[in-house]
Amino acid sequence: MAFQRRGKPTKKKRKRSKRATEQAKCRFCRSKVKEIDYKDVATLHRLLSAQGKMFSRKRSGNCARHQRASALAVKRARQMALLPFVG
Numbered sequence: 001m002a003f004q005r006r007g008k009p010t011k012k013k014r015k016r017s018k019r020a021t022e023q024a025k026c027r028f029c030r031s032k033v034k035e036i037d038y039k040d041v042a043t044l045h046r047l048l049s050a051q052g053k054m055f056s057r058k059r060s061g062n063c064a065r066h067q068r069a070s071a072l073a074v075k076r077a078r079q080m081a082l083l084p085f086v087g
């Protein structure tokens, strides 16, 4: 009786190493920012994609605390028409 494999063949999982560009600390921690200003559009623009969507923590490199604070700042800036909702 021949050995039969059931299901899909398992793929080997590769461990992803941290990218060389990835920083140990988030940008706001490094510059010791306590509050993220919603009027500071230049800083907030770096956290947005071309469509105006916010980048994830992984993409932006922010820590949890500053990601929450920057999300709030982006939402406030959108309400004040400093940043687009879409586009």
Ligand SMILES: [Zn+2]
Binding pocket: 026, 027, 028, 029, 030, 062, 063, 064, 065, 066
């Ligand atoms: Zn931080």
